[in-house]
Amino acid sequence: MSAEVAIETRGLTRRFGARVAVDGLDLSVPRARVSGFLGPNGSGKSTTMRMLCGLLTPSAGEATVLGLSMPRDAETLRTRLGYMTQRFSLYEDLSVRENLEFLAAIHRLPRAHRRARIDTLLGEFALTARASQLAGTLSGGQRQRLALAGAVLHEPELLVLDEPTSAVDPQSRRDFWEALFALAERGVTILVSTHFMDEAERCHELAILDRGRLVAAGPPERLLAELGDAVVEVESDRPRAARELLERHPAVRGAAQLGNRLRVLVDPALADPARALAEALAAGGVAARARPAPPSLEDVFVAATRGAEREP
Amino acid sequence: MTPSGASSRGLTRFSLERVRAVARKEVLHLRRDRLTGGMIAGIPLMMTLLFGYAINQDIRHLRAGVADLAGTQRARWLAADAQATQVIDVVRQTGSARELERLLARGEISVGILIPVDVDARLARRDRPAAQLLVDGGDPIVLGAARALAALPLGSRVPAAALPAPTFEVRAYYNPERRSAVHIVPGVCGVILALTMVLFTAIAIVRERERGNLELLIATPVQSAELMLGKILPYIAIGYVQISLILGLGFLLFDLPIRGSLAELYLAAGGFVVASLSLGLLFSTLAASQFQAFQMSFTSFLPQIMLSGYMFPFEGMPRPAQWLAEIFPLTHFLRIIRGIVLRGASLGDVRGELWPLALFFLVTLTLAALRFRKRLD
Numbered sequence: 001m002s003a004e005v006a007i008e009t010r011g012l013t014r015r016f017g018a019r020v021a022v023d024g025l026d027l028s029v030p031r032a033r034v035s036g037f038l039g040p041n042g043s044g045k046s047t048t049m050r051m052l053c054g055l056l057t058p059s060a061g062e063a064t065v066l067g068l069s070m071p072r073d074a075e076t077l078r079t080r081l082g083y084m085t086q087r088f089s090l091y092e093d094l095s096v097r098e099n100l101e102f103l104a105a106i107h108r109l110p111r112a113h114r115r116a117r118i119d120t121l122l123g124e125f126a127l128t129a130r131a132s133q134l135a136g137t138l139s140g141g142q143r144q145r146l147a148l149a150g151a152v153l154h155e156p157e158l159l160v161l162d163e164p165t166s167a168v169d170p171q172s173r174r175d176f177w178e179a180l181f182a183l184a185e186r187g188v189t190i191l192v193s194t195h196f197m198d199e200a201e202r203c204h205e206l207a208i209l210d211r212g213r214l215v216a217a218g219p220p221e222r223l224l225a226e227l228g229d230a231v232v233e234v235e236s237d238r239p240r241a242a243r244e245l246l247e248r249h250p251a252v253r254g255a256a257q258l259g260n261r262l263r264v265l266v267d268p269a270l271a272d273p274a275r276a277l278a279e280a281l282a283a284g285g286v287a288a289r290a291r292p293a294p295p296s297l298e299d300v301f302v303a304a305t306r307g308a309e310r311e312p
Numbered sequence: 313m314t315p316s317g318a319s320s321r322g323l324t325r326f327s328l329e330r331v332r333a334v335a336r337k338e339v340l341h342l343r344r345d346r347l348t349g350g351m352i353a354g355i356p357l358m359m360t361l362l363f364g365y366a367i368n369q370d371i372r373h374l375r376a377g378v379a380d381l382a383g384t385q386r387a388r389w390l391a392a393d394a395q396a397t398q399v400i401d402v403v404r405q406t407g408s409a410r411e412l413e414r415l416l417a418r419g420e421i422s423v424g425i426l427i428p429v430d431v432d433a434r435l436a437r438r439d440r441p442a443a444q445l446l447v448d449g450g451d452p453i454v455l456g457a458a459r460a461l462a463a464l465p466l467g468s469r470v471p472a473a474a475l476p477a478p479t480f481e482v483r484a485y486y487n488p489e490r491r492s493a494v495h496i497v498p499g500v501c502g503v504i505l506a507l508t509m510v511l512f513t514a515i516a517i518v519r520e521r522e523r524g525n526l527e528l529l530i531a532t533p534v535q536s537a538e539l540m541l542g543k544i545l546p547y548i549a550i551g552y553v554q555i556s557l558i559l560g561l562g563f564l565l566f567d568l569p570i571r572g573s574l575a576e577l578y579l580a581a582g583g584f585v586v587a588s589l590s591l592g593l594l595f596s597t598l599a600a601s602q603f604q605a606f607q608m609s610f611t612s613f614l615p616q617i618m619l620s621g622y623m624f625p626f627e628g629m630p631r632p633a634q635w636l637a638e639i640f641p642l643t644h645f646l647r648i649i650r651g652i653v654l655r656g657a658s659l660g661d662v663r664g665e666l667w668p669l670a671l672f673f674l675v676t677l678t679l680a681a682l683r684f685r686k687r688l689d
Binding site for chain 2: 055056076085089094098102107
């Protein structure tokens, strides 16, 4: 494992009874970067993160995190790890400051520095005015900032954030991501899961998970560039009818609906795909407009997960 | 930013500082949780009053009528002595046995005292009962009280003074109303602690699990033993608050004597408190929800009050039940507190009850710490 790699897994697998939640994951997460897990609910993002934090024992395979073997060295990792759970997991009946003081004592921060460190974090995460407020009465965005402050309190080398922005307004989400990049610049490795495409696009590195499998990995730009399909955007008043019609077309590999629009993935061998689709729609009696479009991560996601669907 | 190998090893070692942090957090939870806070004082207050006053096994102030057919000095003494036991209150004076029976039948009195014409001769000879007690036998407790009254050597004031008679025994009988509360209050103290101490800690871990705090907590360097100890510590203090409340109430309201050393009692009670707390903690690591933790607590509570000697005399129970009861902390604590409070025993006298409590504490705490895994699977 090179010094540039923070997390490496080989064949990482987790079964819950007969269900395979994570299936033979080979993963490599670089240091001091924001790496994203993209995938729908149930794709194995949380289970993978829990195994990487030493909270779940893998059924098979191995995971090395910051040079430590999981779950054997989990206790050592815990002094160097900040973990933010999907659900708010600080104490709602404790105040903002009491929560941070508790974590500071648990991490055995030097007593003399504790107060200063907590004050700094309160300022950094815009919580100074809320310091004596009970955590349970905070808004979604404030809670999430408190949770992040709690996760970085002991200056961990690795931050694992499980869908941190799922209950947060768009402005708070933007602020949150600014904070993540600031941390990465200071050398912190960040692994964050999301199901928002705009967040996924901001990551340095991306791993797309589907039903427990890694279906694509790499920097978002490269994933976009390597998309093996042409993208056509189809606009119609009857998008469902248009979709049904197009999915029967031999060159169409997939279609996803966005309101009145369809994102259609087409075999690149097909010449002038927009026109071919428009003709097919006209022949089927569906009024629609079709034009070529630049690929998006949504398309990458649809293309990547389509492969898994066809397997038995 | 990267901790060196040495300091990171230091961080994973057992730390009293972390125990303190967990304990402090528990106190904060308690301060914010009015219901539990109320339970700390409310349960001992309510149960001590309830058991002390309402569950009174001794009967007194039964309404009584007297039919004095003799009308002599001794006959009046006999009636006055019966009244002095406080078992009965003479509310009616009548002239005939028939009248007495009618009052009894109407329910105006539950006891009738019929003093025959030859009562002086009967009291002097003592070969036959001096008088008759007519009792409403429908209530077995009233009947029992009347039987006890009938057995008392009443009305023999003058001859008794002449004899080297056991006046002491008579005086004890003269205060039957005090016996019940005195025996019950120390028992109530044990029963309340056996319930509340187990309940408080039974929800301690499972609550963190239910509220989602546990996943964060186990991702920190806090150790199982640190967490267990930190969760127990605040409740030891609460246990002592409850003991003080119950004994204070017993002293103020029920004239509970504390014949042994209070300091020794508190010391011994500590063993019972930690044994009960660690049992609760073990339940907390086994339960999947707070409701399950409650169920486990009550399941352990019922056999404890049934078999510990609180409800039925220990010696009267079958052997296997006694063996089982020897495991329960309450059994040993009842012997300790009754010994120290009522019989003036010393800590040395009850040392045989202390080590089972210590053993129980160590075993359950170890099981809880082992059972609690810092894993989600």
